[in-house]
Amino acid sequence: MTPARPLKVALLGCGVVGSQVARQMLEGGDEFQARVGRRLDLVGISVRNLAKDRPGIDAALLTDDAAELVARKGIDLVIEVMGGVEPARSLILAAMAGGASVITANKQLLAQDGPTLYEAAAEAGVDLYYEAAVAGAIPIIRPLRESLVGDEVTAVKGIVNGTTNFILDKMTTEGSSFDEVLAEAQRLGYAEDDPTADVEGLDAAAKAAILASLAFHSRVNLDDVDCEGITTVTADDVATAAELGYVIKLLARCALAPDNSISVGVHPTLVPANHPLANVSGAFNAVFIESRHAGQLMFMGPGAGGAPTASAVLGDVITAARNRVRGVAGPGESSYSARPVTPRNLVPSRFYVALSVDDEPGVLAKIAASFARYQVSIQAVRQESEPGRPLGQGARLAILTHAARVGDMKAAVEDLAAMPEVTGGITLMRVEG
Amino acid sequence: MTPARPLKVALLGCGVVGSQVARQMLEGGDEFQARVGRRLDLVGISVRNLAKDRPGIDAALLTDDAAELVARKGIDLVIEVMGGVEPARSLILAAMAGGASVITANKQLLAQDGPTLYEAAAEAGVDLYYEAAVAGAIPIIRPLRESLVGDEVTAVKGIVNGTTNFILDKMTTEGSSFDEVLAEAQRLGYAEDDPTADVEGLDAAAKAAILASLAFHSRVNLDDVDCEGITTVTADDVATAAELGYVIKLLARCALAPDNSISVGVHPTLVPANHPLANVSGAFNAVFIESRHAGQLMFMGPGAGGAPTASAVLGDVITAARNRVRGVAGPGESSYSARPVTPRNLVPSRFYVALSVDDEPGVLAKIAASFARYQVSIQAVRQESEPGRPLGQGARLAILTHAARVGDMKAAVEDLAAMPEVTGGITLMRVEG
Numbered sequence A, B: 001m002t003p004a005r006p007l008k009v010a011l012l013g014c015g016v017v018g019s020q021v022a023r024q025m026l027e028g029g030d031e032f033q034a035r036v037g038r039r040l041d042l043v044g045i046s047v048r049n050l051a052k053d054r055p056g057i058d059a060a061l062l063t064d065d066a067a068e069l070v071a072r073k074g075i076d077l078v079i080e081v082m083g084g085v086e087p088a089r090s091l092i093l094a095a096m097a098g099g100a101s102v103i104t105a106n107k108q109l110l111a112q113d114g115p116t117l118y119e120a121a122a123e124a125g126v127d128l129y130y131e132a133a134v135a136g137a138i139p140i141i142r143p144l145r146e147s148l149v150g151d152e153v154t155a156v157k158g159i160v161n162g163t164t165n166f167i168l169d170k171m172t173t174e175g176s177s178f179d180e181v182l183a184e185a186q187r188l189g190y191a192e193d194d195p196t197a198d199v200e201g202l203d204a205a206a207k208a209a210i211l212a213s214l215a216f217h218s219r220v221n222l223d224d225v226d227c228e229g230i231t232t233v234t235a236d237d238v239a240t241a242a243e244l245g246y247v248i249k250l251l252a253r254c255a256l257a258p259d260n261s262i263s264v265g266v267h268p269t270l271v272p273a274n275h276p277l278a279n280v281s282g283a284f285n286a287v288f289i290e291s292r293h294a295g296q297l298m299f300m301g302p303g304a305g306g307a308p309t310a311s312a313v314l315g316d317v318i319t320a321a322r323n324r325v326r327g328v329a330g331p332g333e334s335s336y337s338a339r340p341v342t343p344r345n346l347v348p349s350r351f352y353v354a355l356s357v358d359d360e361p362g363v364l365a366k367i368a369a370s371f372a373r374y375q376v377s378i379q380a381v382r383q384e385s386e387p388g389r390p391l392g393q394g395a396r397l398a399i400l401t402h403a404a405r406v407g408d409m410k411a412a413v414e415d416l417a418a419m420p421e422v423t424g425g426i427t428l429m430r431v432e433g
Helices: A018-026 A029-038 A066-071 A088-096 A107-124 A141-150 A162-174 A178-186 A202-215 A235-243 A308-323 A363-372 A405-418 B016-027 B028-036 B066-073 B087-098 B107-124 B139-151 B162-176 B180-186 B202-215 B235-243 B305-325 B364-371 B408-418
Strands: A005-014 A040-046 A074-081 A103-104 A153-161 A246-256 A261-272 A284-291 A295-302 A348-358 A378-384 A396-401 A422-431 B007-012 B040-046 B076-079 B101-104 B152-161 B244-257 B264-272 B284-291 B294-302 B349-356 B380-386 B393-400 B420-432
Touching: A005 A018, A005 A088, A005 A308, A005 B393, A018 A029, A018 A040, A018 A066, A018 A308, A029 A088, A029 B380, A040 A066, A040 A396, A040 B235, A066 A074, A066 A141, A074 B202, A088 A103, A103 A107, A103 A295, A107 A202, A141 A178, A141 A284, A141 A295, A162 A178, A162 A235, A162 A246, A178 A295, A202 A246, A202 A261, A235 A246, A235 A348, A235 B152, A246 A422, A261 A308, A261 B349, A308 B139, A348 A363, A348 A405, A348 B284, A363 A378, A363 A396, A363 A405, A363 B364, A363 B408, A396 A422, A405 A422, A422 B294, B007 B016, B007 B087, B007 B162, B007 B305, B016 B028, B016 B040, B016 B305, B028 B040, B028 B420, B040 B066, B066 B076, B066 B087, B087 B101, B087 B107, B101 B107, B101 B305, B107 B202, B139 B202, B139 B284, B152 B364, B162 B180, B162 B235, B162 B244, B162 B284, B202 B264, B235 B244, B235 B349, B235 B393, B244 B420, B349 B364, B364 B393, B364 B408, B393 B420, B408 B420
Parallel strands: A005 A040, A005 A074, A074 A103, A261 A422, B007 B040, B007 B076, B076 B101, B264 B420
Antiparallel strands: A153 A246, A153 A284, A246 A261, A284 A295, A295 B294, A348 A396, A348 A422, A378 A396, B152 B244, B152 B284, B244 B264, B284 B294, B349 B393, B349 B420, B380 B393
16 A cells, blocks of 8 residues: 655745754654654755755755745645745745645734735635744644634733843843843843844734734734833833832733723733732743633743744644645634724723922822823822932832823823923833733 | 524533533624534533523523433534543443534543543544643643644643642641641532542542643553542641742642653642742642743643633534534544553652651661662751650651652651651652752
């Protein structure tokens, strides 16, 4: 009896993640065959630079013509770990049009143009899997798509960027400044030479858009995400937060509002020190899901790194391969809810407001009255002498508010800035819980 | 165009979990139809006692003839939440023989006779899903089956029984005795009138067998699980563990040995206070998975309760329903590895040994020499005066060992018991980490 033909796999990209995918596919050949029922044959790897030395990778597999690789006859699975919107999008669409299932880690592409790909996958009757796009090794995409699909998810809150979590964690444990820790992170390989995508929150925002789409059965785009990075977080903020019982985290927060709209944001956020998310250290990621019946679930693990991310890719590869062997595809996009996105200024949140003021009687009362005009009410205040000013002259106030609408809070802060008693340094941050 | 016919669903059992399944199916009707593409019709609910009052449940659906319900024409999905080995097994087999996919929460049945069911499902070409059998609402079964299937899992460590975690947690925070806290747990509904299955570790053992089977692609049976409960854990043990920097948890531990055998056990275990599992409180569950490439993953959430467990059932129902609509079944059992189980006495572990001794010079040296005869080496010792004996006469020793084989440790403890200087109260517990 002739053995069933192997499944042909094409790999696009051979960088930090791609090289690990290739290695794990090679290492796991026999195990994967036992799990799938057929051999998986890596038939080609597209790269940008053929001249680069790639130990352990069979040079005969390499090509710099990705389009030709994808167009080869009989490709069953295409793994895209190149990143970037183009040419990845065109290659993925070509792969699916040619009948291949696709496994990708491309968060930016999915957050900016996911629906184009989801519709193409449904049209072609193939799988499009993307576990590796969010939270590295932690299974979170498949649980949202196929485990929590019998429940109503009401919120997803996550630490989904390892670079910023490493930085904030170090600022917290060492009392260092952002610039000092960024330099150390770059030295240690936790931050890129150009760290913009991570420290400005853009990476986390792409992941938030994907998580929100899945959690709320809707289409949430990168543009829908209210995004702030961590570059303005100071050592002072970190210390004050700790005194107040909080830890500052870059939080990706997706929530269902009572009016059925979806709010999605990425912000440096004060998280209560006893919240499970407060204790996520270093480059780890964690995703906290609240559901109507399941309650509170937390998933935690390595959020980045070649080998962990590759393991998420391989999980999708095996599942897609098993589907191919049985001649089926898994369930596709579910966006029937089509919920609108909450206008950013209407999103409610608690806030932390820190500012420098003249140490005069009545200043706090004036601030509270100003806040009240915008329905912002104060929950707690902490006052300290301002460093660098003579005792009794300057004070640094740290205010925690009750829930207020973002627009109202921002307007209140503008009024603050105009007050003569306010001498500067107004920090505004969100508070969770 | 005539609408596609609804999928017919039969529910076996209407207790704590079953009543919530029925309620959530009713509440979620429209959402589920949108997610599946067809209406889900609950056509019957089998119960033992027709006379019992069941608010919110349509009495017309109730029957006390489960076999007849399962045998009805055109049943697509059968949900089994009755528990117990029979008649659940016969009903599940009949359901699958009749072409229905099955969703179950029955950990004891799966742990004792899972393979019979897996083979029947494969034979009939239907799905057998059981997320609700382990760790309540936390998605862990599907991640093991379909997300981590591209990696090599090397260990699964979990707190998978809410009753015992509630009890041990209370003993830790209050300093109370086991009996006191058990009574409180029963009053609060965290423990049954007959708490044996929980406090003797049998419930956790069934879950450990299931987790080990999935993690290591083998068949692990309830009988393979080395199981100890928490009834002998004392307030003293809890306090001493805390002084040593540990928290006592009922740990289900499944690990791959270097010789490729599988060790599976459930034991009260000293867990380092800074381990993520140490901070799982109350009735929560948590499962910690170690994989070759993914690294360390943790999943945490409500481990029990009607609504959370029902949400896990419903996740399986929706996924099985989507498969039915597309005329397919998902991947079935993967047990090709057929790894053997490590003989219990050969399993390595660190240990905690506590004992009462005469406070004489040379006692510790004698104990250490005795241990050495069995290749048991001491890592740390703590000595305190024994309460109730005059100062200087009796001492309570708490010893932490390095890794030793279970059989060697037990033989060493037997020798201890025979020593004249050892006055009694020998406690032996495993240590993690």
